[in-house]
Amino acid sequence: MPGSSSILRFANLKFAVFKPLLAALALLFVFAQPAAAQISFKPTAEAVQEDKLLNALKEGDKITGRVSIPDGSAANLIQPAGRDWRDFQRSKLPWIGGISILGMLAVLAIFLMVRGRIRVHQGFSGKTMLRFASFERFTHWLTASCFIILALSGLNVSFGRTLILPLFGPDAFATMSAWAKLAHNYLAFPFMLGLAIMFLIWIKDNIPGKLDWEWLKQGGGLLSDDKHPPAKRFNAGQKGIFWIVIIGGVLMSVSGWFLLFPYLPGNVTALQFWTVIHAVIAMLFIAAMLAHIYIGSIGMEGAFDAMGTGEVDLNWAKEHHAIWVKEQQAKGEAPSDSTARAVPAE
Ligand code: HEM
Numbered sequence: 001m002p003g004s005s006s007i008l009r010f011a012n013l014k015f016a017v018f019k020p021l022l023a024a025l026a027l028l029f030v031f032a033q034p035a036a037a038q039i040s041f042k043p044t045a046e047a048v049q050e051d052k053l054l055n056a057l058k059e060g061d062k063i064t065g066r067v068s069i070p071d072g073s074a075a076n077l078i079q080p081a082g083r084d085w086r087d088f089q090r091s092k093l094p095w096i097g098g099i100s101i102l103g104m105l106a107v108l109a110i111f112l113m114v115r116g117r118i119r120v121h122q123g124f125s126g127k128t129m130l131r132f133a134s135f136e137r138f139t140h141w142l143t144a145s146c147f148i149i150l151a152l153s154g155l156n157v158s159f160g161r162t163l164i165l166p167l168f169g170p171d172a173f174a175t176m177s178a179w180a181k182l183a184h185n186y187l188a189f190p191f192m193l194g195l196a197i198m199f200l201i202w203i204k205d206n207i208p209g210k211l212d213w214e215w216l217k218q219g220g221g222l223l224s225d226d227k228h229p230p231a232k233r234f235n236a237g238q239k240g241i242f243w244i245v246i247i248g249g250v251l252m253s254v255s256g257w258f259l260l261f262p263y264l265p266g267n268v269t270a271l272q273f274w275t276v277i278h279a280v281i282a283m284l285f286i287a288a289m290l291a292h293i294y295i296g297s298i299g300m301e302g303a304f305d306a307m308g309t310g311e312v313d314l315n316w317a318k319e320h321h322a323i324w325v326k327e328q329q330a331k332g333e334a335p336s337d338s339t340a341r342a343v344p345a346e
Pocket residue numbers: 131140143144145147148198234237238239241242245289292293296297303304305306307308
């Protein structure tokens with residue numbers, strides 16, 4: 001059939017034209033194999049080089065690009081010091097927090113088991129005197145309640161992902177953490193207010209003096225019920241707590257302020273410095289407050305009333321703050337000794 005032979009001829013002609021093209025494609029395919037292998041290898045090779053580059057950079061150096069917007073810091077692509085910061089958050093902070101907080105809980109538990117509760121040696125007198133006025137108690141509980149929520153929500157930021165996420169599951173943990181973060185941000189302000197008022201109302205009774213040295217030398221009389229060194233309104237231990245609260249509180253407030261307004265520190269390295277200060281002081285502060293909470297509640301009989309009702313038993317006051325009681329009696333603001341009667345401790 002003439003028609004079919006002409007089609008065949010046309011097909012042969014076409015094949016002859018495309019033959020070199022096909023050969024070229026085949027060659028390309030053969031050479032393309034090693035090239036494809038190179039591409040799959042490259043990212044690893046680049047990562048290795050990037051690592052070397054990062055290691056070669058001295059601390060504080062940055063890998064920067066160029067930007068045309070006013071904020072020059074947006075040009076920073078990589079900040080190698082950030083790796084040290086991440087290492088601190090992941091591996092050093094859990095140790096600092098664990099040793100100080102769990103260590104303090106262990107010390108307090110051992111102290112309670114060995115020493116027991118510090119009792120009112122003479123028993124309750126049945127007569128009370130004012131220790132803290134209502135404004136002082138309001139300031140204390142404002143600061144204390146803010147501190148407790150700040151501490152719990154802060155610990156959630158540091159360790160929640162490891163300790164709480166597996167217990168709550170992701171949904172509940174995310175909801176809880178969002179609320180905790182809000183509380184942490186906003187309660188910082190009433191905490192700072194309470195701190196400033198505490199400083200103003202209690203500074204006059206917390207100036208260290210000779211008597212404090214004596215108190216410390218006698219170990220605060222913590223080991224015996226019947227012999228407590230004489231003290232004014234605050235003994236050396238309480239003065240210590242006052243200054244821990246003021247100095248720790250100021251450090252927490254300044255560092256926290258920089259974290260609330262992250263553009264204030266100026267650059268990311270300074271911001272990282274303040275997060276480290278905030279976290280380390282927080283762990284030590286929480287540990288110190290655990291000791292304070294212990295001695296102000298289960299650790300010492302009769303102590304909680306001072307911040308509860310504001311009134312303390314006269315015998316408690318005489319045992320722990322003998323000089324202060326005399327001063328108050330001279331002013332007519334405490335019952336005289338003769339009116340005090342002993343009732344057995346519960
Ligand atoms: C549930 C927690 C707390 C309890 C049961 C508690 C209990 C007490 C008690 C009973 C006192 C009076 C001691 C005395 O008679 O002199 C006191 C004083 C004081 N508290 Fe607290 N407190 C707690 C939390 C806090 C927190 C979180 C802070 C600060 C962040 C704080 C700061 C102070 C300061 C500065 C004083 C005066 C100095 C001193 O007595 O040590 N308290 N607290």
